Each structure stands twice: as C-alpha cells, then as structure tokens.
Amino acid sequence: MILVIDYGMGNLRSVEKALTHIGAAAQVSSDPALIPQAERIILPGVGAFDHAVIELKKRKLFDPLVAAIRGGKPYFGICLGLQLLFESSSEGTEKGFGILKGRVERFPDDLKVPHMGWNAVDFTHADCPYWKGIPAQSYFYFVHSYYAAPAEPAVVEGKTQYGRTFASAVWKDRVFATQFHPEKSQDLGLELLKNVVGAAR
Numbered sequence: 001m002i003l004v005i006d007y008g009m010g011n012l013r014s015v016e017k018a019l020t021h022i023g024a025a026a027q028v029s030s031d032p033a034l035i036p037q038a039e040r041i042i043l044p045g046v047g048a049f050d051h052a053v054i055e056l057k058k059r060k061l062f063d064p065l066v067a068a069i070r071g072g073k074p075y076f077g078i079c080l081g082l083q084l085l086f087e088s089s090s091e092g093t094e095k096g097f098g099i100l101k102g103r104v105e106r107f108p109d110d111l112k113v114p115h116m117g118w119n120a121v122d123f124t125h126a127d128c129p130y131w132k133g134i135p136a137q138s139y140f141y142f143v144h145s146y147y148a149a150p151a152e153p154a155v156v157e158g159k160t161q162y163g164r165t166f167a168s169a170v171w172k173d174r175v176f177a178t179q180f181h182p183e184k185s186q187d188l189g190l191e192l193l194k195n196v197v198g199a200a201r
Contacts, residue, residue, distance in 0.1 A: 002197065003038035005065070006030040007055045009080065010044035011183060018183040022190055024197045032064045040196070041065065041073055044183075045080025049104060049146070050092030052080055066097050069175060076196045077177030079144060082170060085177060086148055099175060101151035111163040113145040121158040121168050121180065128157055130169075130176050130195045138188050140180035142168075147179060 002019065006012055006028050019026040019042075026042070027034070035041065043065070045052055056062040069075045077085060086096045089104035096104070107113050118139045123131050147166040150156055158169025158178065168179045176196065182189035 001034075001038055002026040002040045002042060003034050004028045004042045004044065005061060007045075007052065007059055007061055009047045009052055009055060010078070011046060011181070012044060014181075014183045015042065015044045015078065018190060018193055019197070022194050022197065024193070030059050030061065032060050035061075035064045035068050035073075038068075039074065040076060040199075041068060042076045042078070042196075043081035043084065044078040045084065046143070047080060048091055049080070049083060049089035049096070050094040052084060053094035053096065056084075062097075066099070069097065069099050072174055074174045074199060075176070077175075078183070079179060079181060082177035082179050083146060083148055085170065085175065086150070089146060091146055100148075100155055100170060100172060102149050103151075104146050105149050106146050107163065114143050115145070115147075115162045116143045117141070119160050119162065119168075119180075121160055123169075124157050124159065125171075128171060129199055130157075130171070130192060132195050133191050134188055134195075139185075140168075140178070140182065140189060141184040142180045144179060 083104045156167045157171035160168035182192045
C-alpha cells in the first residue's frame with residue numbers, strides 16, 4: 001500500500017487521481033498508525049512551510065514521518081513535500097524534518113513569484129531509476145515561491161533555471177522528491193509516478 005499523507009494541505013485529489021490512473025494501490029489518510037505499514041509514503045503539499053509543520057504536528061504525523069524516513073521507508077515528496085525534508089525555511093521559524101541538510105529560500109524580489117508554469121529539468125544522473133523513460137531536459141509543471149538550497153550538492157538530482165539554478169529534484173538513499181508537480185505534468189508526470197510506484201516494490 002502506498003500511503004498519501006493527508007494533513008489538510010496539498011493537491012490530494014489530483015495526486016490520488018493520477019495514482020489511480022496508473023493503477024497504483026494508494027490510500028489517502030491522516031492516520032499516523034498507517035505509516036509503518038506503508039510500502040512507500042507520498043507527501044504532497046502546497047502552501048506555507050510553517051503551516052505545514054504545525055498541521056503535521058497537530059495530527060501527530062510529524063514524528064512518525066521523520067522516524068519512518070530515517071528508518072529507510074521509501075518516501076516521495078512533491079513541492080512542499082520536498083521543502084519539508086530540509087532543516088528550516090526563510091518562510092518561517094518552524095524546523096523541518098532535517099532529513100537533508102540545508103535551508104529553503106525565497107526567490108529574490110527581482111523575479112516574478114510564484115514561479116509558475118512549465119520549465120525544464122536537467123537530470124544529474126541519467127541512470128536514476130526515477131527518470132526511467134523520461135528524456136533529459138523534459139518540462140514539468142511548477143508553482144512555488146520558495147526553493148530548496150541543499151548544503152550537500154550530491155543530493156541534487158534535478159536542476160532548473162529560474163533567474164538562478166535551483167534544485168528541482170533531490171535524491172538520497174530511499175528519499176526522492178520533486179519541486180515540480182508530476183500530477184499536473186501530463187504524460188511525463190505520470191511516467192515519473194510509475195517509476196516512483198515501481199521503486200516501492
């Protein structure tokens with residue numbers, strides 16, 4: 001069972017619909033007891049960093065999620081689900097999961113924010129299993145005002161240009177996350193989700 005975490009934020013319906021479309025057995029839930037049972041955790045998210053942390057803690061999901069990821073549970077984060085992997089954000093004062101070292105920063109004022117629409121992703125490793133069947137420099141759909149600035153360059157698996165080069169995907173061990181929205185990225189997004197689901201088996 002693939003568990004999609006419901007913490008009151010994120011395009012849950014879109015993610016669930018995309019997973020159903022590719023034939024994945026996914027369950028959307030806010031029950032922390034399901035976290036240890038899941039094959040893979042998917043954490044979507046749209047909104048503010050601090051609000052997400054507060055909601056996860058309110059629903060008693062924060063600590064079980066961190067424990068599961070640190071214990072090697074496969075994890076896929078989408079947008080805010082990527083940013084929460086890091087230690088902190090300039091958007092607020094709450095601490096993130098701290099799975100990856102680094103901070104989330106806001107795009108500078110000279111850029112139009114949010115960064116919204118289609119943009120290319122430059123893959124760091126062509127043999128990364130999550131990019132299987134996806135051409136290099138493929139376009140995915142973004143909508144965000146903040147971006148992750150990893151302290152460890154080795155975790156950056158995708159790079160995108162928007163006034164500067166930022167990490168649009170990260171990968172370390174059994175953790176993979178994208179700043180873009182695969183559930184809104186048409187056929188290539190569905191292909192990526194198939195790869196995510198396949199990696200859970």
